[in-house]
Amino acid sequence: MKSLSKVIITSNAEITESAFILTFPRTFEFVPGQVIGIALDPAEKPRLYSIASGNREDAVRILYTVKPEGKLTPGLARLQAGDTIYITEPFGGFVCDEKPAVWVATGTGIAPFASMFYSGLGQNKILIQGNRFASGLYFREDFQHAMGSRYVPSCTREEIDGVYFGRVLKYLAEKQSIDPNLKYYLCGSAEMVVDVRDLLIERGVPFENVVAEIFF
């Protein structure tokens, strides 16, 4: 694994019942979409998280949800400003350019797209964001404000005005036309990524235009 460096966190805010945003000063360059490894102890194996902040911001934000059986997140959730964590340098190739594209995310899979968005790459993108509840549509207000109708929030367990009711897969399946020339960036659970990728390919999108990121 890449070498670890120590950082002092500036905040660790609980934004919904189990989701947190961890913030610390940015001391490195990165490409939006990249990940860093995080550990509470330098002897531990770091876990990977996508950076959720822009690449010109002073602070780095990491979005995470607490998994009660997880090795890292219960400990992460107990951290407070002033506490120390250990991070790797950023790495990874889930990056996109300024060309028009469609971003599809569920859950914390929104993090790399949030980074791209806050880095100024959201201008000609369509963002389809899904979660079970609206509270899990992280950064929704910012997306809505800046992207307008190019932002499609969706929920599977809550019916809310302005939010599509159903899975992102269903939203795409109901679309009359899908542009095969666009690139489709997918990030979320393996099931969503595979289902959406299959649908896009079935609807005529060449598989080289489907770029998938996975969680593990």
Next chain:
Amino acid sequence: MIQEKRDVLFGKTLAQLEEIVSGLDLPKFTATQLADWLYKKDITVIDQMSNLSKTARKKLAENFDLGLSDPIKVQTSVDGTKKYLFRARNGKLIESAYMPERNRHTLCVSSQVGCKMGCLFCFTAKQGFQGNLSAGEILNQIRSLPERHLLTNIVYMGMGEPFDNMEGVMQSLEILTADYGFAMSPRRITVSTIGIIPAMKVFLEQSPCHLAVSLHSPFEEERRRLMPIEHVYSLKDVLQAIREFPLGKQRRISFEYIVFKDLNHSPRHVRELARILNGIRCRINLLRFHPVPGTPLAAPDDQTLEEFKAALEKKGIVTTIRKSRGQDIYAACGLLSTKEQQAK
């Protein structure tokens, strides 16, 4: 009322068994006896452990299940390959493929229920991820196989990414190779990965078993389209990690390479493979792609495979073509269990 599942004995290391017997106030040597019954003998219930005292058997039975479960379904191919379905403790289905040949009887075991890796060509990916298998669930595929006494080789190439379940996989490897366990030679065991580097390094340091790496394309962009893991752990870094590790003479590194029609078998691929594998003592196993439903990829013909093999060998790369097995019984990884789950 939902009854909580009890812990199981099968799949525990000797150290864990020692902890268990200590916790039950049993003599320390009971752990060695237990390991012997679990991994060297064909018992089906705790009460058959006849050299344990009645008290010991009673205490064990009160607190633990044995943890063995028979396959719930088997399909047999015309070529002798058998695909077994087992039920994991979470109720989901996993599969193992038994492939008999004249002098070699190989079992391909699963390490997870479903998979998180999302490879474009793999049917297991379509199940999503439904859980890690414990060491006991991995080993049960071997222990409860009707042909277990014939097995010569074990490959971790079934459902799931083994290095995404290091705890279960490493523990099962210990029990497979330890004298107290199945006492198999590590040279008969191969673990396959798509290249999760930190876990691969731990495996190389701690296990003497063979390593197989799924390669499928030497070009970063092309591999990324087939295997999303390339975004996080690039092949270049995987090869660097392998280069940095002293492999010794006995250990073998192989690269699995599924050949797709008109995609990854050009002279350009041959040249690049020769370049990136230079200096690594290895071989390439070519596998013909077997189309899974909904895939945009197609299978190559025999001649393409042979020509690709010859071109690689001309570059000095030891290359084999793996015989396709069990095509008539959904032997491709994940097909049978997905169909069974969907049928429910």
